[in-house]
Amino acid sequence: MKYLSMLILLSxxxxxxxxxxxxxxxxxxxxxxxxxxxxxxxxxxxIITQKIAVYFKKNPSSEGxxxxxxxxxxxxxxxxxxxxxxxxxxxxxIKNKIYTLRTEKRQDQLKEIKISQQMGSxxxxxxxxxxNYFIRSRIDENMFRSDGKKIVEQILNVxxxxxxxxAVAVSEKQTFRKKARDNSGVGW
Numbered sequence: 001m002k003y004l005s006m007l008i009l010l011s012x013x014x015x016x017x018x019x020x021x022x023x024x025x026x027x028x029x030x031x032x033x034x035x036x037x038x039x040x041x042x043x044x045x046x047i048i049t050q051k052i053a054v055y056f057k058k059n060p061s062s063e064g065x066x067x068x069x070x071x072x073x074x075x076x077x078x079x080x081x082x083x084x085x086x087x088x089x090x091x092x093x094i095k096n097k098i099y100t101l102r103t104e105k106r107q108d109q110l111k112e113i114k115i116s117q118q119m120g121s122x123x124x125x126x127x128x129x130x131x132n133y134f135i136r137s138r139i140d141e142n143m144f145r146s147d148g149k150k151i152v153e154q155i156l157n158v159x160x161x162x163x164x165x166x167a168v169a170v171s172e173k174q175t176f177r178k179k180a181r182d183n184s185g186v187g188w
Contacts, residue, residue: 036139036154036176038084044174045088048158053096055170061132067093067160068103068131076141076154085137085156101131133160133169150180
């Protein structure tokens with residue numbers, strides 16, 4: 001009887017435990033709230049980069065294409081992994097010979113140049129690159145109801161802006177429209 005009670009207690013504990021379950025990171029999932037997933041962001045980066053590469057093949061730059069990437073702004077109500085999109089965008093652009101300069105590291109670079117000059121080292125300033133474009137990315141959100149269902153529309157906008165003229169050279173977007181899980185009338 002004692003063993004049977006212990007066995008029942010252990011099986012109840014095992015079924016009631018709230019430990020995390022590892023999920024397959026390659027399986028495509030949809031967020032209950034309608035927010036973008038990692039897979040969707042990576043796919044959007046691939047599609048947008050393909051469109052951008054077409055523009056630069058038609059309009060080549062003799063000095064190369066060097067882009068300063070500004071972090072993607074999340075203007076939605078969700079906590080989205082924008083760094084996933086930024087990293088995927090950089091990887092896809094490199095495949096298309098569009099190179100990203102990490103301008104946020106410029107201060108570190110200038111500090112190293114100053115130290116090497118003070119030490120009398122040969123440092124070739126000709127290797128320094130300046131961006132001729134910068135990327136501005138933003139994710140906007142629109143929520144509405146259609147046939148009584150909550151619809152979340154998230155738009156990922158990417159602009160390549162020429163630094164010399166501030167003209168928008170390329171503007172691409174990906175739109176994601178999803179039906180969010182119904183919250184039984186609670187909330188909006």
